[in-house]
């Protein structure tokens with residue numbers, strides 16, 4: 001952004017501008033002075049609370065700790081807002097009944113010594129006109145001003161004037177200062193997403209400030225700010241509904257760890273800590289799945305009928321023996337008739353409890369049966385003994401007990417049950433009929449053993465609405481027993497955990513261990529108290545001291561929530577939501593019983609074979625009529641010239657979807673570079689990919705200066721292409737973001753953006769899977785400035801806009817004709833379009 005542009009947009013001459021800058025500097029100085037003062041005070045509060053000694057008993061100690069925590073959180077918040085503390089100002093019109101008013105907008109709200117607001121938090125209702133005002137609906141504003149502040153110094157101003165009488169509609173439009181937005185967008189990429197509080201646009205603001213209840217779906221093309229708006233929404237909701245959400249927390253679900261790292265800095269800069277950010281692969285505590293299934297397995301595994309397959313698999317583990325159950329315990333064969341086993345199984349199933357809890361009923365009844373069988377055996381032996389004695393004419397019978405008295409009392413039988421349960425043979429027999437199962441064991445066996453999977457698939461047919469998986473479908477799921485968990489397995493594990501429940505033994509063991517630990521801690525604390533003499537002073541008892549030591553810093557809501565599979569969040573935000581399967585949605589919905597969700601995604605970018613084709617189909621069954629869809633229509637990432645290429649791809653793959661209009665145009669033209677096939681130097685001396693790619697990447701890097709570059713290749717060429725660029729980050733892991741160059745697959749590049757993108761082998765991307773066209777669409781829309789498509793065997797038809805070039809002359813002029821013909825490029829077209837949208841909405 002040049003100085004000239006600021007002047008142009010501010011409508012001030014240079015003298016007026018200098019005066020305005022000085023006045024704003026004075027105000028900003030005052031804000032920072034206040035911030036410093038609050039920090040100092042909070043910091044003092046923190047050290048006071050942390051200072052030990054002083055006594056006051058347990059209650060006072062606890063209160064001091066709570067105060068320390070509170071001060072620490074406050075201090076962290078105050079420190080996080082140092083950069084860009086204040087970024088805007090609005091002047092509201094005067095006239096009865098309201099007086100003219102100026103409000104400064106910033107990352108936090110501040111009040112002066114007299115409690116008068118001097119800075120309005122961007123999330124507060126009073127800040128709303130800063131984002132929502134438009135020339136056609138100024139919302140009471142006379143002027144909106146963006147302040148550019150660097151290191152506490154005001155370095156630029158941008159004004160949008162809403163109340164200039166006498167301007168034509170066209171003139172007004174041209175006055176709309178997009179300088180602040182364009183300045184933000186043209187910055188080089190750092191590998192991390194930043195916040196956009198200073199430049200949130202009206203359509204994004206509607207999404208950010210939408211009401212908490214119900215499911216809001218934000219459908220928008222690439223670069224429309226879905227991710228960034230969703231994260232600001234999290235911050236807004238925590239600010240506005242603090243009471244509920246601080247306790248319950250907000251869960252943000254993203255597509256992969258790289259992406260989570262990419263967005264990781266946005267939320268802290270928004271001052272929010274009660275947010276859990278997670279991939280689907282980590283939603284089941286204890287498992288961190290990153291591996292992906294092939295398309296065939298993914299599609300079957302993600303389908304809703306897998307819930308029925310699992311249900312059938314669990315039912316299949318509740319068995320009846322082929323004949324009578326015979327268990328040898330204590331040298332005796334105990335027999336329970338088959339019909340009784342069946343009755344016990346059915347009775348245990350009846351209350352509809354989870355498998356492991358129902359197992360307790362089953363075990364209980366089975367032990368009675370076995371104890372009774374033992375009784376019967378005893379009686380039988382006694383009778384036999386009597387008969388023998390009778391036969392022998394023995395008269396010593398009177399020495400035996402009264403023959404009518406019960407052989408064993410109830411107490412005896414109860415004792416017998418316990419002894420039986422301690423017998424490994426009895427346990428093995430019961431486990432054979434109704435085993436204690438973990439989700440990991442159930443799912444692991446199901447996916448690796450056709451003997452387990454086949455009956456479950458068959459059983460699913462009777463349970464699900466539709467048919468169960470066909471044989472060729474369930475066979476696609478089979479894999480070796482020791483395979484790592486995939487992200488597609490996680491919803492199955494979660495489902496299994498629901499179906500299995502616990503039998504309480506883990507909880508009981510944990511409680512026992514905790515009681516033991518506590519006793520130890522108390523013994524130790526007692527020693528400490530006696531040694532220090534505090535005991536005599538009666539300040540603290542051993543139990544109190546032990547508890548304080550054990551407790552340590554109380555976990556944040558986010559920490560507690562992340563570790564608990566059954567945590568009920570107050571709100572859930574799902575990004576790249578088009579990738580979630582039906583089964584994954586079941587997992588997500590379990591975590592938000594109130595069904596308060598923000599779902600952001602783009603149906604045109606669905607890459608997963610199990611992903612969404614329609615939001616209603618995916619979500620309708622959970623939220624019914626409470627599904628509200630908002631569309632984002634403006635692309636803030638990719639310039640118009642590159643989006644023209646993307647538009648051709650979209651027209652082929654999803655003609656019903658609309659390409660978002662780019663905010664920016666006039667950048668470098670996208671180009672195609674042809675190299676010779678198979679990486680080998682060709683007979684005519686021209687070079688293959690191996691020879692050309694490193695130079696091409698180096699030249700692109702030189703073009704973008706400080707920014708980032710991604711090479712995007714089909715998955716099956718990823719390793720080979722990465723080998724050509726040894727300096728680049730080749731892993732799809734989070735480190736990819738820290739390198740100037742990353743080699744990625746289309747799936748790995750999802751949600752990310754780079755100053756320059758080099759797409760290698762577009763035909764290979766297209767051919768790789770049924771969603772190849774969507775992957776190509778994702779790949780070409782990652783660029784913020786430059787796009788190069790490298791191909792070997794000619795461009796696919798949908799990229800014909802980029803005329804194939806001989807790679808030896810890859811000048812920026814390549815593809816110029818085509819890009820110049822880009823439909824909808826340019827601000828005038830966009831404005832016309834925006835007008836159309838707002839009319840349509842109005």
Ligand SMILES: Nc1ncnc2c1ncn2[C@@H]1O[C@H](COP(=O)(O)OP(=O)(O)OP(=O)(O)O)[C@@H](O)[C@H]1O
Pocket residue numbers: 181184185193194196199200201204220221222223224225226227228229602636637750751752753781
């Ligand atoms: N109002 C805004 N002000 C400044 N930058 C913005 C604004 N809106 C979006 N951006 C920027 O535009 C880029 C794209 O945003 P984002 O990644 O959220 O888009 P997306 O819709 O999630 O894209 P995709 O579907 O491709 O993942 C980001 O760099 C973001 O910071």
